[in-house]
Amino acid sequence: MFLAADEDEAEIVASAADFLADAMPIQRLHAEPPRPDMDPDLRQKVAELGWFGLSAPETLGGSGLSAVEHVLFFREVGRNCGPVDMLAQSLGLLTAADDAKLAARILSGETGVALAVEQGERLRILGDPSASVALAARPDGAQLLDISGLAAETRPPLDPTTSMRLVETARATRLAGVSGGDVWRMGQLGTAAMLVGLAETALDLIVEYAKIRETFGRKIGSYQAVRHPAADMALRAEAARSQLWYAAAATKEGKADAQAHTDAAKHLANIAGVTNADWNIQLHGGIGITEEHDAHLLLKHALLLVKLFGSKRPLLASLLHARLED
Amino acid sequence: MDLTYSDEDRAFRARARAWLRDNVPAERRPVSGPAAAVFDRAWQRKLFEHGWAGVAWPKDYGGLGLSSLQQIIWFEELARAKAPHHNNTSYVALMHAGPTLIARGTEAQKAYYLPRILSGEDLWCQGFSEPNAGSDLASLKTRGVIDGDHIVVTGSKTWTTDAQYADVQELLIRTDPASERHKGLTWLICDMRTPGIDIRPIRTMLQDDHVNTVFYDEVRIPLANVVGEVGRGWSTALTTLSFERGLGFIGDQLDLYEKVGRVIELAQRVKLEDGRLAIEDDAIAQRLASLKADTMAIRAMTLAHITESDRSGEPGPKGSLMKLLVTATHKALSEVVADILGWDFLEFDGDRAAYPWTFDYLWSWVFTIAGGTSEIQREITADRLLELPRAR
Ligand SMILES: Cc1cc2nc3c(=O)[nH]c(=O)nc-3n(C[C@H](O)[C@H](O)[C@H](O)COP(=O)(O)OP(=O)(O)OC[C@H]3O[C@@H](n4cnc5c(N)ncnc54)[C@H](O)[C@@H]3O)c2cc1C
Numbered sequence: 001m002f003l004a005a006d007e008d009e010a011e012i013v014a015s016a017a018d019f020l021a022d023a024m025p026i027q028r029l030h031a032e033p034p035r036p037d038m039d040p041d042l043r044q045k046v047a048e049l050g051w052f053g054l055s056a057p058e059t060l061g062g063s064g065l066s067a068v069e070h071v072l073f074f075r076e077v078g079r080n081c082g083p084v085d086m087l088a089q090s091l092g093l094l095t096a097a098d099d100a101k102l103a104a105r106i107l108s109g110e111t112g113v114a115l116a117v118e119q120g121e122r123l124r125i126l127g128d129p130s131a132s133v134a135l136a137a138r139p140d141g142a143q144l145l146d147i148s149g150l151a152a153e154t155r156p157p158l159d160p161t162t163s164m165r166l167v168e169t170a171r172a173t174r175l176a177g178v179s180g181g182d183v184w185r186m187g188q189l190g191t192a193a194m195l196v197g198l199a200e201t202a203l204d205l206i207v208e209y210a211k212i213r214e215t216f217g218r219k220i221g222s223y224q225a226v227r228h229p230a231a232d233m234a235l236r237a238e239a240a241r242s243q244l245w246y247a248a249a250a251t252k253e254g255k256a257d258a259q260a261h262t263d264a265a266k267h268l269a270n271i272a273g274v275t276n277a278d279w280n281i282q283l284h285g286g287i288g289i290t291e292e293h294d295a296h297l298l299l300k301h302a303l304l305l306v307k308l309f310g311s312k313r314p315l316l317a318s319l320l321h322a323r324l325e326d
Numbered sequence: 327m328d329l330t331y332s333d334e335d336r337a338f339r340a341r342a343r344a345w346l347r348d349n350v351p352a353e354r355r356p357v358s359g360p361a362a363a364v365f366d367r368a369w370q371r372k373l374f375e376h377g378w379a380g381v382a383w384p385k386d387y388g389g390l391g392l393s394s395l396q397q398i399i400w401f402e403e404l405a406r407a408k409a410p411h412h413n414n415t416s417y418v419a420l421m422h423a424g425p426t427l428i429a430r431g432t433e434a435q436k437a438y439y440l441p442r443i444l445s446g447e448d449l450w451c452q453g454f455s456e457p458n459a460g461s462d463l464a465s466l467k468t469r470g471v472i473d474g475d476h477i478v479v480t481g482s483k484t485w486t487t488d489a490q491y492a493d494v495q496e497l498l499i500r501t502d503p504a505s506e507r508h509k510g511l512t513w514l515i516c517d518m519r520t521p522g523i524d525i526r527p528i529r530t531m532l533q534d535d536h537v538n539t540v541f542y543d544e545v546r547i548p549l550a551n552v553v554g555e556v557g558r559g560w561s562t563a564l565t566t567l568s569f570e571r572g573l574g575f576i577g578d579q580l581d582l583y584e585k586v587g588r589v590i591e592l593a594q595r596v597k598l599e600d601g602r603l604a605i606e607d608d609a610i611a612q613r614l615a616s617l618k619a620d621t622m623a624i625r626a627m628t629l630a631h632i633t634e635s636d637r638s639g640e641p642g643p644k645g646s647l648m649k650l651l652v653t654a655t656h657k658a659l660s661e662v663v664a665d666i667l668g669w670d671f672l673e674f675d676g677d678r679a680a681y682p683w684t685f686d687y688l689w690s691w692v693f694t695i696a697g698g699t700s701e702i703q704r705e706i707t708a709d710r711l712l713e714l715p716r717a718r
Contacts, residue, residue: 001335001395002328003630004637009327068327207712221714224705230714231707235647239623246626249327264619316615320590320605324622326331326339326402 016076026080037128038085047109056093061107067251071193078197081301083161085127087190088115092135095142099176122166139184143177159300187309192266195273195305199237202280233276240272260322267315273302339399346407355410357678358534363491366415370446379444387440405581415488419443419450422569451492453483461702464507470499479545489525489538511559515551532688533676572641583621604666613662620655643710646703653693660687
């Protein structure tokens with residue numbers, strides 16, 4: 001029993017943090033024009049370092065690591081407000097398990113994978129417009145759909161990290177797929193990890209600011225009306241992170257209650273992400289609502305991540321009666 | 327990261343579970359009063375005699391010398407077996423007086439007191455707070471004057487839980503009259519039978535008398551009972567508080583995990599005023615599921631905390647986060663129960679066994695005030711974990 005990153009795991013965190021700070025810093029979203037999604041160049045870079053295959057089996061060309069490394073990596077992605085197509089690409093590889101050629105193209109970054117969310121007759125496609133494949137995942141299975149050349153209606157995204165467009169479901173043809181809940185679970189863990197990283201970043205930003213901003217001749221960090229919400233932010237992040245570690249380790253070890261722990265982790269991460277992002281804006285005062293600040297980026301990204309792989313209602317419904325092991 | 331328990335851990339859990347199944351007393355613990363203390367001593371004595379007392383305490387002093395993880399496993403099994411609640415009259419002795427002596431006591435103090443704690447012979451109470459020193463503990467005034475090989479104590483303490491049943495007290499006093507705040511304090515082992523001690527119970531909103539004001543009129547305590555050094559009691563007190571806030575709530579943490587399950591069962595049985603089962607009410611079901619997630623996180627945080635403190639060798643500042651989450655979850659759970667039980671929730675005569683849920687609800691303020699209020703836990707988090715500029 002060891003519920004923290006061990007030495008090898010800490011090394012993965014450090015190299016992920018280095019790589020992402022360089023390749024995909026949050027400042028990219030303030031650039032003119034802003035750089036949403038994972039464009040083909042970035043996709044290539046990520047692929048070269050093997051990040052897409054981190055948790056994929058070696059037979060697919062992956063590193064054969066587990067859900068634990070997966071959450072450690074995506075927590076770092078979340079700290080930088082990383083786009084959701086990074087997760088789609090990783091999950092796409094797992095979904096292409098029976099199609100070696102497709103798997104190889106995804107692993108190398110040659111084929112881009114976006115995320116598809118079913119909305120009645122249409123699919124909302126999240127990710128880079130160059131992606132020719134979309135991943136549609138459900139709790140009981142996942143498929144890769146060919147969306148190349150489909151007529152798409154571009155929609156303006158609230159969250160500038162991720163482009164959105166609508167296509168007709170009937171026109172997307174199935175390329176590959178897997179049954180069972182593994183891909184969905186990794187999607188839940190990945191989005192929960194991104195939300196945890198985001199909740200931690202929100203806390204870091206306000207703590208940093210509260211140490212320098214002065215009003216009435218005092219640092220705002222000495223006011224309890226700032227200190228106490230900040231302490232609550234720390235608690236939300238700590239609770240969500242601890243549960244995420246537990247869920248990832250339970251998944252790695254194939255525990256019977258891993259799904260329940262993952263549902264709890266996603267639920268707690270949803271709350272931590274949105275609520276911490278909200279408080280971070282408020283406690284910054286006016287500067288917190290400006291375009292040039294990161295605070296709004298965290299909030300908008302959190303709102304998107306909360307919608308993916310289990311939002312409040314279904315998560316709570318499945319948690320209520322879930323049985324837990326020792 | 328791994329969740330795998332070693333063979334020894336699993337064998338320990340299996341043994342604990344089997345033993346508890348056969349040995350948890352059939353009769354209920356008396357709610358309060360002297361009979362409750364008699365019951366608690368007997369239970370602790372039984373644990374001691376069967377080799378279950380002081381799981382992580384050193385073997386030299388009667389403990390089992392096992393790991394902190396096995397200590398957690400033991401508390402989990404106690405909660406699962408619905409064994410007598412650990413938050414009873416032996417709480418102070420087991421959860422922070424004993425650990426303080428292990429960390430800071432002299433050889434003679436450890437050899438004498440620790441086995442007596444484990445066997446249930448000595449119950450302890452905590453004499454830190456005063457009428458004018460609660461959150462601001464360092465403003466305490468009860469004074470001690472050194473006279474030969476004794477310290478003579480005069481003053482008063484309040485909110486002293488179970489003082490009337492305790493044999494021994496953790497007593498924090500000011501021995502240097504010229505000193506202020508954290509300086510000039512001394513941490514003493516006080517025998518509650520020493521002449522000059524007068525205990526007056528305080529009636530609470532739970533209709534019990536479990537807290538007291540204690541008056542000291544020239545109470546003579548041997549200098550050999552100083553834990554740490556004379557004039558440096560604050561440092562010993564911080565050790566005590568680090569245990570109280572570190573793992574002091576562990577029993578409640580794990581108990582809560584079981585308790586949410588019991589409330590879900592309750593909601594499956596009880597009908598609301600509109601005739602529907604409580605569990606069929608969306609709002610109630612959602613709150614329960616959300617609280618279940620919170621208790622899962624509490625358990626994960628407990629394991630993460632143990633991993634971190636085993637690695638660094640100290641409890642660290644995260645105990646305050648734990649206390650905040652545990653006490654808030656306890657309160658929120660009580661509030662859902664109130665909505666489930668309707669009028670039944672408004673019946674209460676002080677009997678915890680007969681009205682467990684209403685009792686629990688009233689107890690939720692004990693949780694958020696005793697051991698440092700929630701506001702103070704946020705202050706500690708802001709100071710020590712976030713390192714924000716001080717408010718005070
Ligand atoms: C049931 C119960 C059992 C107890 N058992 C014991 C015991 O066995 N031994 C013992 O020594 N003590 C015990 N206590 C005392 C307990 O530790 C104190 O009550 C607690 O620390 C608060 O102190 P106070 O009551 O003086 O409240 P105060 O310190 O007067 O606080 C009043 C209010 O002001 C808030 N406040 C105070 N300072 C600050 C600040 N700096 N920032 C923000 N808010 C602040 C508090 O949170 C609280 O809401 C017990 C208390 C209770 C209720």
